[in-house]
Amino acid sequence: MAGDVGLIAIGAGLAIGLGAIGAGLAEASIGAAAVGAFTEKEELFGKGLIMTVIPETLVIFGMVIAIMLMQLAH
Amino acid sequence: MLRTERMYKLTVIGAKKYLEEVVDALYDLGAxxxxxxxKSDEFFDIGKPFEKSERISKLLMKVRAILSLLPKDVEVDGKRAGSFKKFDELEAWCIEIHEKxxxxxxxxxxxxxxxxKLKTKAEHLKMLEKLNLKPELLTxxxxxxxxxxxxxxxxxxxxxxxKAKDVCEFRVAEYDGGKLIAVFYRKDAEKKVNEIMSNYEHAVVELKELEGMEGSPTILKKEVEKELVKVEKEIEKLQEKIKEIAKRVKPILLYWQEVLEEEAEKAEAPLKFATSPNVFMLKGWVPKKNAEKVKKTLEKITNKTIYLKFEEVDEKKENAPVKFAHPKGVDNFQYFMEMYSLPRYSEIDPTLFVALTFPVYFGFILGDVGYGLTSLIAFLLLRQKFPNLKKLMNIFIFSAIMTIVFGFVYGEFFGLNEIAGIKMPVLIHRVHETMDLLLISVAIGIIHVNLGFILGIINxxxxxGFKKALFExxxxxIIEGGVVMYYLASKSYIxxxxxxxxxxxxxxxxxxAKGEGIKGVVELPTLLSHTLSYARLMGAGIASAGLxxxxxxxxxxxxxKxxxxVLFAILLVIMGHVMNIMLGIMEGFLHSLRLNYVExxxxFFIGGGFPYNPFGKKSKMR
Structure with missing residues (x-):
């Protein structure tokens, strides 16, 4: 069983870590574009912020999966 | 509270002879x-500014020109009207002051x-003094x-x-941290001397203004310096004079600048009106609560010879300006609407919902009595320091209070389970009861998202109409209901x-699919993703609590140890918690805002409303 717990932990880590990498890659380019737009037109701050944080959900999904996996380990 | 300020569409038609009075009255009403x-028809033209407009702008320019001539460091207390009865007198006075x-x-x-000039002369004479050269030799x-x-x-x-001893003679003196050199050379050796000098960085001193001077440079320098003192005294006198005038006229000029700006705005108001040779017409909006006052005032000044029409705004077809109508407290959250987009006149104003959810989400994420108290104090201080950020700071203050409330729920005080040795009761343990917290987060999500759908149906x-609301x-x-029914039936609860x-x-x-087309079907997974997105309430919170x-x-x-x-420990506690609070505030702010904006x-939100900007003094305050 001990080996299984280790694998579960690795799985949980991968779920959240890979999700975070994906979100980071996506947010990098969106964020750059949003800041560009924001400097041109200040009113776009709100919309830019929203666009930038949309991929964040990926990490949240990863986290949900991670927590569910950890429940398996108990 | 759920709608922006209700307005009437107003049409005013009146005789042109009352135009000026009407403009004045509207300006004072500011409603x-x-x-x-x-321009859209054959009867009405765009109005022309009042005749006085040009005169007023000229006068305003004069006033501004004088103000620009005054030294900036003259402080005045308040504004004064002065004793001008007519613009003529003001103009004459302005011209006089300007000339002076x-x-x-x-x-x-x-x-x-x-x-x-004297300063350079004195400096050059000082150089000659060092070189011990008389100015008349330099010819x-x-x-x-x-x-x-x-x-x-x-x-x-x-x-x-x-290299050039045979063709030139020179004198050297120390000057200003470098060498000052006077070189006398034969004309036919000019090329050679120049070549040598060009290899080294140097600056040639021009002495044109010393032409015609004779005698010892020391004595000459003293004379020049005497003259310089005289000139400096004159300059001081003139500056003093200008300052005196500034002190006298600045309050008056500031007063008239404001009056003239107002007058200029009034004089140009007819540009927004429609006019025919004898009649003017204006259209606009007025808040319902001010309608009666506008009606009475305009009828009074025109002896009831004015046509006023107050119409309901046809929300299905027309737009109207947006003025928020919120009780104190909620009005701070207008900040988030201005940052995103103003709601349309015809739709539900969601500010109240933002005001109810934002601080709760913030508190849910940060949730720590100690962090809440610290940030509460910080935001109270910041509100005092930056009055123009008052709205945002008020939002943060509400959020900090909710952080304290949730701190008691989680039983956390700077990450510890006790305050000054007294153990706190724990309703939900954030780090151990993650699954419960996750379920609560998602439940909040289901409520919030469905509230959004319900508002969407109403909008x-x-x-x-009903049909579109039903399909879109x-x-x-209905989809959600179906899924729930399937789940309950398969577990044989029903x-x-x-x-x-x-x-x-x-x-x-x-x-x-019928309502929104293929786009709607593609969006179906957002039902799940948007609801699960509320898990961030738990996630960001655990991260902060864990840290x-x-x-x-x-x-x-x-x-x-x-x-x-012990010293390191104290440092670590202070720096660590300060950093964690700052991170937590940023996380709490972004996630709470995002859940409102995105999820x-x-x-339901359409947005794109335009702000209510009434004609009058207030419009300048904005």
Whole structure:
């Protein structure tokens, strides 16, 4: 069983870590574009912020999966 | 509270002879948002500004010109009207002051120029003094030429000595951290001398203004310096005079600048009106609560010879300006609407929902009595320091209070489970009961997202009728209902066949496809993703709580070691928690805002309203 717990932990880590990498890659380019737009037109701050944080959900999904996996380990 | 301020569409038609009175009255009322007239028919033209307009702008320019001539460091207390009965008197006074000031400035300019010249003269004489050269020696010769140069490089002197001793004579003196050199050389050796000098960085000193001077440079310098003192005194006198005038006229000018700006705005108001040879017409909006007052005032000044029409705004077809109508407290959250987009006049104003959810989400994420208290104090101080950020700071203060409330729920005080040795009761343990917290988060999500759908149904129903509301928005709820029915039936909580649930879900999908087209069907997964997105409430919170605990446990271990480590422990606790609070505030702010903007607003919000900007004094305050 001990080996299984280790694998579960690795799985949980991968779920959240890979999700975070994906979100980071996506947010990098969106964020750059949003800041560009924001400097041109200040009113776009709100919309830019929203666009930038949309991929964040990926990490949240990863986290949900991670927590569910950890429940398996108990 | 759920709608923006209700307005009447206002049409005013009156005789042109009352135009000025009407403009004055509207300006004082400051309640009518005037819609600019765009030429559209054969009867009405765009109005012309009042005749006085040009005169007023000229006068305003004069006032501003005088203000620009006054020194900036003159402080005045308040504004004064002065004793002008007519614009004529003001104009004459302005011209007089302007001329006086220009003369003074001209004189000042001349004296400053002389001052500059004398300063260079004095400096050059000082150079000659160092070189021990009389100015009359620096004249034109038939076979000899001379140059005075400044250099930081000592090698230049050495090179001249070794390479050109036979053709030139020079004197060297220390000057300003470098070498000052006077070189006299034969005209036919000019090329050679120049070549040597060009290898080293140097500056040639021009001495034109010393032409015609004779005698010892020391005595000459003293004379020049005496003159300089005289000129400086004159400059001081002139500046004093200008300052005196400034002190006297600045309050008056500031007063009239404001009056003239107002008058100019009034004089240009007819540009927004429609006019025919005898009649003017204006259209605009007025808040319902001010309608009666506007009506009475306008009728009074025109002896009831004015036509006023107050109409309801047809929300399905027309737009109207947006003025928020919120009680104190909620009005702070308008900040988030202005940052995103103003709601349209015809739709539900979601500010109240933002005001209810934002601080709760923030508190849910940060949730720590200690962090809440610290940030509460910080935001109270910041509110005092930056009055123009008051709205945002108020939002943060509400959020900090909710952080304290949730701190008691989680039983956390700077990550510890006790306040000054007293154990706190724990309702939900954040780090151990993650699953419960996750379920609560998602439950909040389900409520919030569905509230969004319900608001969407109301908006659609009002604007486009029942059918559209049913297909575009209610279909989402039907799909959700179908899924729930399927789940309950398959677990045999309710006695219906599972297929009913599937049928209802499919019916919902078909309705959605009809309402929103393929776009709607593609968006279906957002039902799940948007709800699960609320798990961030738990996630960001655990991260912050976990970090706090790590800081405390490391500090505890350091404390146990004693001696110097106690100091490290204290440092770690302070720096760690400050950093964690700042991170937590940023996380709490962004996530709470995002849940509103992305997960909630997308279900119903259209946006794109334009702000209510009434004609009158207030419009300048904005």
């Amino acid at each position: 009518v948002h005037i819609k600019e007239y765009e 000031l220009e003369k003074l400035h001209d004189a000042l300019r001349k004296y400053t120029e002389t001052q500059e 034109e010769y038939s076979t000899i030429q001379w140059k005075i140069i400044l250099t930081k490089n000592d090698d230049l002197v050495k090179k001249l000595e070794s 659609e129903w009002k604007l486009h 928005k209610a279909s989402w709820l 006695a219906i066949p599972k297929e009913t649930g599937i049928a209802v879900t499919l019916a919902g999908v078909v309705m959605l 706090a605990m790590v800081i405390d446990s490391i500090a505890g271990q350091l404390m146990a 004693g001696s110097v480590f 909630f607003f997308t279900k």
